Amino acid sequence: MQRHLISAADLTRDDAVLILDTAEEMARVADRPIKKLPTLRGRTVVNLFFEDSTRTRISFEAAEKRLSADVINFSAKGSSVSKGESLKDTAQTLEAMGVDAVVIRHGASGAPYRLANSGWIDAAVINAGDGTHQHPTQALLDAFTMRRRLVGRDAGIGQDLAGKRITIVGDILHGRVARSNVDLLHTLGAEVTLVAPPTLLPIGVETWPCEVSYDLDSTLPKSDAVMMLRVQRERMNAAFFPTEREYSRRYGLDGDRMAKMPEHAIVMHPGPMVRGMEITAEVADSERCTAIEQVANGVSTRMAVLYLLLGGNEPAVAHPSPTTTLATRRSAPASEFRTEEK
C-alpha cells in the first residue's frame, strides 16, 4: 500500500468516488463560521514548488491550513535548487525537518513518481502537477464540479459520472490537465472527447480511452460539459498553429458556439483563462462557466485528498501497481521479451 497520489490513473472508481464524497463534506466546512478542522494537527506538509503556480499553491495551502496542518512553503526560485541542488537533496533536507507529506510541483514529468518510488524519502507524495504528465487533484476537482452540476450536490453522493459526455478542447499535447482528466473521467464512466488541432495532440493519443476530433462545432451539441484548456500564445511561434486569430476562430468558445451546447451543459476552465484566445469574455462571465466554482472546489477536493492520505494511520485510497497508467490497464505490452516469444 502506498501513501501517494501521483497519477489520476492510479485511482480506482471507488477511490475516486470516496474522494469526491469526502470533498462534498469538506465543502460544507467553508460555510461554517470557523473554517477549520483539527484533523491534521501536528502534521507537517511542505509545498515544494519547482515551478511558479500561485493558484495551485494557495489552493493546497488553504486546504492544509483548514485541516490544521503545519505548512511550509518552499519555492525553488532563489533557493539552493537554482544553484544546482538536486531534487533528491532538497527532498531529503526537507524530510530531515520532519515533514509528513510533500506536495510537489515540478517541471519534469515523473519527478513526483521518482520522489515517491526511489527510496529517497518516507513522506507521502502528492503530485501538484509534473511537466506534461499529470495533475491528479485538478482532475478530481473537475470531476467534483461536474458531478455537482450534472448529477447534483446531494444526489451525487456515492455516484460516478457514468454516461456523461465531456469534451476537452485545447492544447492536449502540453497539457497535464487533459491527461489526468482522460484517466479519471474514464474511470468514472464518462465519455470523453478531445478536440484540438492535430498539432496539439500527442502521437499515440489514439490509444487513450477517449474519442478524438478536430472539429469543435460538431462535438458541442453532444456535450454535457465542455472544458476549455489554456493555449499559450507562444505555441504559435513553434508553428503549432498559424495565428491566434485562426486558433480562436477554429477552437475558441464564443457565445455562438456556446448556444450550440445543450441547455444543461456547462463550460469549464482550469484557469488561468486567456480571454480572447480559447474563450471569449462573454462565455467566461456567463452563468454556465464554472471557472470560479472550480477554484472553490479545488480547496475542498484537496482537503479530501489530504485527509484520506494523511488523516489516519494508513491511507484510505489504495494504489494499484505504481506504474499503472491508462494503456497498461487495457493491455499489457511486454516491456521486454524473451526467446520463446520470438
Next chain:
Amino acid sequence: MDKQQEAQQSDARPVLEGPDIARVLTRIAHEIVERAKGADDVVLLGIPTRGVFLAQRLGVKLEQITERKIPVGSLDITMYRDDLRMHPPRALARTEIPGDGLDGRLVVLVDDVLFSGRTIRAALDALNDLGRPRAVQLAVLVDRGHRELPIRADYVGKNLPTSLRETVKVQLAEEDGRDTVLLGAKRSARGAQQ
C-alpha cells in the same frame, strides 16, 4: 457476516425491544421539555449514524408535545476524533446544522450508546467550531458505564451496567430493519457496537 460472528450475535440477548425504545424516547422528550422549560430554543443534534435517527424520533415526539417545530440536525465528529491516527481514515458522515444555527440555543446532543465519553468530547470540540450554544446537554439511549472522561448524560434511556468483555449493539429500524438493543459477548462484527 461469517459463521463465528453469527454465532456470537445469536448469543446476544436483547435488553431493550422496540416498544421499550419508543417508550424511553417519549420519556426523554418529556424530560427535555420539563428541564428546558418548554423547549423553546432546543436544537437536537444527532451523532451519526444511529444518533441521527434517534434525534429525528425525539424531534417528532417533542413536536407532538410542544406543537412547535423542533430543529433537528446531525453532527459528524470523525474529523475531531482523538484516535484518528490509530485507524485508516474513515468515510465522513454528514454534518447538518439547522438553518437558524446554534448561537444562544440549547443544543441537545443525541447518541445511541454512552461509553468512554470520547465521542462526546469530540462532539463538544466540533460544536466549538460551529457556534456558541447557550448550553449543551446530552441524551443517550443506553449508558453502559466505563467513562474515561468527566462526561455524563443529562437524559438516559437505560442505564446498563456492563463488563468490558461485553458489547452493546443498538439496532434501529431506519438502519438495521428493527429496533433493539443487544447485550453480547465481546468481538463480534464491528459497527454500532460500543
Next chain:
Amino acid sequence: MSKILIRGAKVLGGEPQDVLINGSAIEAVGQGLSDEGAEVVEAGGKVLLSGLVDLHTHLREPGREDSETVLTGTRAAASGGYTAVFAMANTFPVADTAGVVEQVYRLGQEHGYCDVQPIGAVTVGLEGKKLAELGAMHESAAGVTVFSDDGKCVDDAVIMRRALEYVKAFGGVVAQHAQEPRLTEGAQMNEGVVSAELGLGGWPAVAEESIIARDVLLAEHVGSRVHICHLSTAGSVEIVRWAKSRGIDVTAEVTPHHLLLTDELVRSYNPVYKVNPPLRTERDVLALREALADGTIDIVATDHAPHPHEDKDCEWAAAAMGMVGLETALSVVQETMVDTGLLTWAGVADRMSVKPAQIGQAKGHGRPVSAGEPANLTLVDTEYRGSVDPAGFASRSRNTPYEGRELPGRVTHTWLRGKATLVDGNLA
C-alpha cells in the same frame, strides 16, 4: 616465449578443438594437440571466438575521469571479451586534434588490457560547423580512420557531404549519429504511445530515419562510404536495406540494449533506461534482430556510456543519457540472437569481431582462429546463466539497465596478442 594450449574449445561454436598459442600468435589449431611447456587451459566445451571489437565505446578520458578512464574502460572491455575498442571523440577536450587522439591511444597501449583506437571528431568541438583536422589525426601515431561527432549529429548536409568526400583521400569512414536536431528538441524518449502517456518529450523515429536516408544518398553521390551508429528503428533498417540493395557503401551498427529492451521500461521513470537514441518499441526490436541476422545491420557496437551515480539518481529529465555495455554485450547478444536461433556463434564472431575490425580497419583484430593469426581470442561459457550484478563490474560506472536480470553466457578468458587479460573471469 610463453605457450598456452587451449584444450577442447568449440572454435566459433564448431566441434571441440585444441588451440596452441605461441607468443602473440596462434601456432596451431587441431585435434589432440600437445606441447610439454605450454600452460593448459581446459576449455571443456566453451566457445572460442576471435577477440571482440567494439566500434563504439565512450572511455570518457580525458575530462570525465569520474565516470570512466582508459584504464577502467579497457579493463571492462577485457572482462566483456573485447580485445579492441574504438573510443568516441566526445571527451573534454574533444578528440578533434592529433594531440588528444595520440594521448588516448598511448594510454590504451600502456595499460595493455585492450587496444584503444581513438575515433576523431568530424567537426571542431563537435559543433558541426567546421571540419576538424581529419588528415592530421589520420597521420598521427593513433592512425585514426573512423570519424564521428557521436552524441551530436552532423546535421548540416554540406558539412556531412564534405566530410564524406574528404576522408576518401585516406580511406577513412564517417560514423554518423543520426538525429535530426530540430525534430528532437526536448526529446526524452521514443515518441509514441508511452511518451504520450508519460508526458515526456518525444524522439520520433523519423528524426533518425530522415538523416540516414539523406546520408546514404550523399554517400552514393560522392562515392564514399558511411557508417551509421546505433541504428534503432524498423524504418532505419528498411532504408539501409534499400541502400545496400542499390550498392551504396553503407554499414550499420546496433547496440545490445536496442536488441532487448523497449520503451515500456520508461514507465518506471528510472533514468537507467534513458539512452540516446531511445529505447524503441517491440516492433523495432524484432526488426533490428532480423536485420542483424540477415546482415542488413553489419555489427553490434555497445555505445558503452558510463555515467556517475548522481547523474542517474535524479528525475528523468535531469538525468544523463547512456548505459554501460561492454561487460554485458555478449550475454545480451546470446540471449537475443543465439538462443533465439537467429545467429550462430560464427555469426556472432562476424558481427562482433570480424566486421567491426574491417569497418574500423583494426589491424590484427577480427581475424580467423587459425594458425599464423594474432592470438586475439575470447573464451565464452555459453552454458552459464546468472543475474547481472553491477557491483562486480570493472567499469567505474554502474549504469546498467540489466541489474538483477538473468542473462546467459559469461566470458571466462580473453587473450590480447597471446597475453591473458582475463583468466577464469578475473582480470589479469
